[in-house]
Amino acid sequence: MNLEAFVLGCGGMAPLPNRHLTSVLLRREGELFLFDCGEGTQVSLRRLNLRWKKITAIFISHTHADHVTGLPGLLMLSSQVERDDPLYIFGPPKIAEYIEESRRVLDMYINYEIIVKEVTEPGVVYGGEDFYIRAFPLRHTKPCYGYTLEETDRPGEFHPEKAKELQVPMGPLWAKLQAGQAVENSEGTIVQPEDVLGPKRSGRKFTFVTDTLAFPAIANEAKGSDLFICEGMFEQALMESAIEKRHMTAEQAGHLAKMAGAGKLGLIHYSPRYTDYDLKNLLREARAVFPNTVLTKDRMVFPMEYVD
Ligand SMILES: [Zn+2]
Numbered sequence: 001m002n003l004e005a006f007v008l009g010c011g012g013m014a015p016l017p018n019r020h021l022t023s024v025l026l027r028r029e030g031e032l033f034l035f036d037c038g039e040g041t042q043v044s045l046r047r048l049n050l051r052w053k054k055i056t057a058i059f060i061s062h063t064h065a066d067h068v069t070g071l072p073g074l075l076m077l078s079s080q081v082e083r084d085d086p087l088y089i090f091g092p093p094k095i096a097e098y099i100e101e102s103r104r105v106l107d108m109y110i111n112y113e114i115i116v117k118e119v120t121e122p123g124v125v126y127g128g129e130d131f132y133i134r135a136f137p138l139r140h141t142k143p144c145y146g147y148t149l150e151e152t153d154r155p156g157e158f159h160p161e162k163a164k165e166l167q168v169p170m171g172p173l174w175a176k177l178q179a180g181q182a183v184e185n186s187e188g189t190i191v192q193p194e195d196v197l198g199p200k201r202s203g204r205k206f207t208f209v210t211d212t213l214a215f216p217a218i219a220n221e222a223k224g225s226d227l228f229i230c231e232g233m234f235e236q237a238l239m240e241s242a243i244e245k246r247h248m249t250a251e252q253a254g255h256l257a258k259m260a261g262a263g264k265l266g267l268i269h270y271s272p273r274y275t276d277y278d279l280k281n282l283l284r285e286a287r288a289v290f291p292n293t294v295l296t297k298d299r300m301v302f303p304m305e306y307v308d
């Protein structure tokens with residue numbers, strides 16, 4: 001099953017010519033989930049040539065302009081395709097008001113249902129058959145949430161030789177065992193799936209954290225993430241200013257990634273004070289703590305593979 005993250009915008013506060021505002025799209029076997037929607041989101045979607053007009057759900061960290069100003073246009077243009085399923089939008093209080101008022105003032109024509117759910121406490125906000133998306137509180141100047149998408153464990157590897165040994169003939173019974181059901185073998189004995197399957201294999205995990213102070217609970221939430229997208233707004237020399245503005249430094253993001261045992265850290269939401277050249281300092285500082293760190297850039301793609 002394919003799982004990829006597309007960085008649509010990596011900038012914080014103000015858009016720059018080569019940095020749209022923060023937004024990441026996750027594509028899981030064709031289903032789309034959007035995390036934040038800053039200015040420029042649509043431009044990146046178009047340049048990536050993604051078929052994006054049927055996003056399943058949008059997850060908003062907080063209602064600061066640099067995270068939501070791309071939404072009205074995106075909602076409006078999503079009406080260019082027919083859809084039966086509603087679009088879910090999750091975010092802290094004020095998100096519903098922001099969407100309702102934008103629709104009213106802009107006289108937006110929308111041909112599908114939008115279901116807005118305000119997030120006020122940590123917990124699972126959305127789920128499918130084999131994955132769930134969880135929200136958890138961050139510490140910023142207004143209510144702000146981080147999100148994880150986590151897949152449930154997959155069945156273990158099927159061992160055909162064991163099935164043969166246990167007198168289960170090849171065919172539909174094998175498929176049942178693979179799907180986790182017990183079957184009767186040719187001698188009338190019950191064979192359990194665990195008799196022929198290896199240990200359960202882990203799913204993948206994606207974490208999105210932006211606009212927050214760094215604090216240990218973030219690492220707990222992000223634990224075991226294959227890809228951890230985290231704000232790296234400032235260099236270490238501006239730590240005081242970062243704390244005052246309730247943001248974090250790239251190095252702090254590195255510490256969180258290390259504590260979380262993440263596979264890869266993708267920094268995002270850079271202060272516009274830094275040129276692309278300056279960002280190398282942020283990368284160096286984060287890598288000193290967590291070597292597998294990258295600077296995300298607009299339209300960068302991160303395929304996420306199964307570990308086992
Ligand atoms: Zn921001």
Ligand SMILES: [Zn+2]
Nearest residue numbers: 062064140211
């Ligand atoms: Zn903010």
